[in-house]
Amino acid sequence: MSIQERKFSVIERIMHLGESDLQRIESVLREDAELDAALDKSINQVATGKVKPHEEVRKKYEKWL
Numbered sequence: 001m002s003i004q005e006r007k008f009s010v011i012e013r014i015m016h017l018g019e020s021d022l023q024r025i026e027s028v029l030r031e032d033a034e035l036d037a038a039l040d041k042s043i044n045q046v047a048t049g050k051v052k053p054h055e056e057v058r059k060k061y062e063k064w065l
Helices: 003-015 019-047 054-060
Strands: none
Touching: none
């Protein structure tokens, strides 16, 4: 099955979903977008040096470990 056929198959299935199933799909897509944004932010922080070494963080929170 080609990628286009797979896309159409998914679209057909979505067109027949009920409200609750559609809400679940929207929730998954929203969470995925939020995760992408968080990962992009983290990658940017690493690239700009706005991170601390693991050992430094561990020393700071040692009393809770």
